[in-house]
Amino acid sequence: MSAFPSTTSDALEAPSPDRSGRVLGAGEWLGDQHILRDYELLMQDLQQNDPDLAARTRLVDPLIAHYQLRLGLASVMLAAFQRIVNVGGNDTADFLFMPVSDASASDPVRRGTHWSLLLVDRRERASPVAYHYDSHRGQNDELAERLALRLRARLESVRMTQQRNDYDCGVFVVDGTRTLVSRLSERWRPAELHLDNLIVDRLALRNRLAG
Numbered sequence: 001m002s003a004f005p006s007t008t009s010d011a012l013e014a015p016s017p018d019r020s021g022r023v024l025g026a027g028e029w030l031g032d033q034h035i036l037r038d039y040e041l042l043m044q045d046l047q048q049n050d051p052d053l054a055a056r057t058r059l060v061d062p063l064i065a066h067y068q069l070r071l072g073l074a075s076v077m078l079a080a081f082q083r084i085v086n087v088g089g090n091d092t093a094d095f096l097f098m099p100v101s102d103a104s105a106s107d108p109v110r111r112g113t114h115w116s117l118l119l120v121d122r123r124e125r126a127s128p129v130a131y132h133y134d135s136h137r138g139q140n141d142e143l144a145e146r147l148a149l150r151l152r153a154r155l156e157s158v159r160m161t162q163q164r165n166d167y168d169c170g171v172f173v174v175d176g177t178r179t180l181v182s183r184l185s186e187r188w189r190p191a192e193l194h195l196d197n198l199i200v201d202r203l204a205l206r207n208r209l210a211g
Contacts, residue, residue: 053185065100
């Protein structure tokens with residue numbers, strides 16, 4: 001499994017060869033390693049500050065979300081899903097946060113140019129609801145819809161702030177995840193599902209990753 005998205009535009013920095021997720025250039029697209037590291041940092045904070053919500057929340061590895069949940073065979077998808085939601089033999093996962101990539105399954109050259117976020121609310125196990133947050137005019141809408149369908153979740157529309165450059169989609173994913181988790185911790189209201197007032201902070205993300 002290779003990292004994605006790849007950075008192919010001359011206007012963007014070349015991706016760092018560092019796979020730890022600690023190094024992020026000023027104009028570099030986020031790779032799966034950056035998102036995974038920030039998700040790990042967020043989960044550490046959540047386990048310390050709100051262990052009950054931490055036990056009910058899954059921040060899914062981008063590679064697992066892409067290759068196993070969205071593109072894997074049905075048996076692969078089901079096995080991966082069960083590993084994600086079950087802890088100690090119990091399905092405790094009420095909230096799944098999954099990065100969505102437009103990387104190709106069959107063309108190794110198309111390693112992806114855009115990230116978005118799918119949140120699945122499973123508090124009602126028989127009728128889960130999915131929300132797709134896309135910062136670039138719904139570029140990943142169809143992909144997110146397919147993923148939600150595989151997870152048997154009803155997809156609902158939500159509003160999302162739109163990015164103003166060509167490289168911050170991944171920042172919107174991690175900062176959007178952090179905002180939604182914070183609202184969950186505060187026992188959100190339905191109106192707080194929308195992220196149309198989200199302000200992302202790339203510098204803060206770079207500092208978190210490097211810390």
